Each structure stands twice: as C-alpha cells, then as structure tokens.
Amino acid sequence: MRNEAIKRVALVFTLFDVDGNEVLEADDFDLMSSRVAAAVPDADEARKQAMRAGFTRYWNTLAGELDSDHDGRITYDEYRACVLSPERFSGAIDEFAAGFARLGDLDGSGTVARPVFIGMMRGVGFDLPNIHALFDAFEPDDDDRIRVDVWEAEIKNFYAPDKGGIPADLLAVSPAA
Numbered sequence: 541m542r543n544e545a546i547k548r549v550a551l552v553f554t555l556f557d558v559d560g561n562e563v564l565e566a567d568d569f570d571l572m573s574s575r576v577a578a579a580v581p582d583a584d585e586a587r588k589q590a591m592r593a594g595f596t597r598y599w600n601t602l603a604g605e606l607d608s609d610h611d612g613r614i615t616y617d618e619y620r621a622c623v624l625s626p627e628r629f630s631g632a633i634d635e636f637a638a639g640f641a642r643l644g645d646l647d648g649s650g651t652v653a654r655p656v657f658i659g660m661m662r663g664v665g666f667d668l669p670n671i672h673a674l675f676d677a678f679e680p681d682d683d684d685r686i687r688v689d690v691w692e693a694e695i696k697n698f699y700a701p702d703k704g705g706i707p708a709d710l711l712a713v714s715p716a717a
C-alpha cells in the first residue's frame with residue numbers, strides 16, 4: 541500500500557461522509573449522488589440513473605464487505621480494511637467510475653467540458669484548485685475538454701493501492717500556500 545493511496549482513501553472517507561457525522565451510511569451516498577446530479581441538470585436521465593446505480597452499488601459493496609458489526613454504518617476503522625483487499629471492490633469501483641465519468645459526457649462526444657467537470661467534482665466535495673489541477677493534467681484540447689475514458693481510468697487509479705505519482709494524487713494534496 542503506497543502512502544499516496546492511503547491519503548486518497550482517507551480523503552474519500554471524509555468526502556463520502558457528506559453529513560459529517562463521522563460514519564458512512566446509505567444516506568451519505570444518496571446525498572452525494574443528488575449533488576452530483578444537480579451539478580449537471582442537462583444530463584439525460586439514463587446517464588443520471590447509471591451514475592446513481594454506481595453510487596448505490598459502491599455503498600452496498602462497502603456495507604457488505606466492511607460493516608463488521610452490522611450496524612448499517614461504516615466507521616473509519618471499519619473502512620480502512622478496504623485497502624487490504626482492493627480486489628473485493630474492483631467491480632463496484634469499475635461501475636462507479638463508468639457511471640460517474642460518463643455522466644459528464646453530456647453530448648455523447650466522448651469528452652467532458654471543464655465547467656461540467658468542475659461542477660461534478662464540487663458535488664463530490666473536492667477543492668477547486670485540486671479540481672482544476674486534475675483537469676489540466678488530463679491535457680484538455682483546444683475546446684478545453686478532456687476525454688471521458690481518460691477520466692474514467694483515473695477514477696479507477698484513484699482507488700488502486702499500488703498507484704502513486706499519478707494525476708489522481710492532485711486531488712489529495714493541499715493547495716500550495
């Protein structure tokens with residue numbers, strides 16, 4: 541497990557605890573997917589449903605694998621175990637990554653415009669400078685759009701315990717003072 545991966549995983553816990561009560565619950569995932577959907581009002585319903593399905597499966601997988609005391613909530617101590625067995629989460633993360641990134645491809649062009657990317661990532665709770673840094677790392681084209689498949693792949697990298705020194709790390713660093 542690389543240090544960068546631990547930082548990313550810790551950040552995810554903080555962000556997914558949308559209501560800030562220090563445990564993950566189904567409500568947190570509903571809240572976050574609603575915020576993400578609200579960030580892209582022009583997205584079609586099928587894409588929104590795929591995104592929501594990704595969040596739901598991710599939560600169900602976390603709850604099924606990590607809720608050691610079966611109370612329907614995941615504490616940080618329970619959650620940390622996810623880094624020990626990433627293979628149990630890969631299917632859920634693949635679906636989550638696809639549903640999330642593709643929501644941003646509003647016109648089916650295979651690309652995502654910066655304002656849409658910013659809105660969705662703000663919906664998750666990342667900080668604005670980090671979001672711009674990641675978008676720039678994806679080498680936007682002349683129309684300031686990035687490829688949706690590049691984004692989708694990087695979401696998977698974000699959760700990969702053996703990856704470090706990757707664009708996704710830009711989300712987990714504090715902005716330079």
Ligand SMILES: [Ca+2]
Pocket residue numbers: 556557558559560561562563564565568
């Ligand atoms: Ca919570």
Ligand SMILES: [Ca+2]
Pocket residue numbers: 606607608609610611612613614615618
């Ligand atoms: Ca629990």
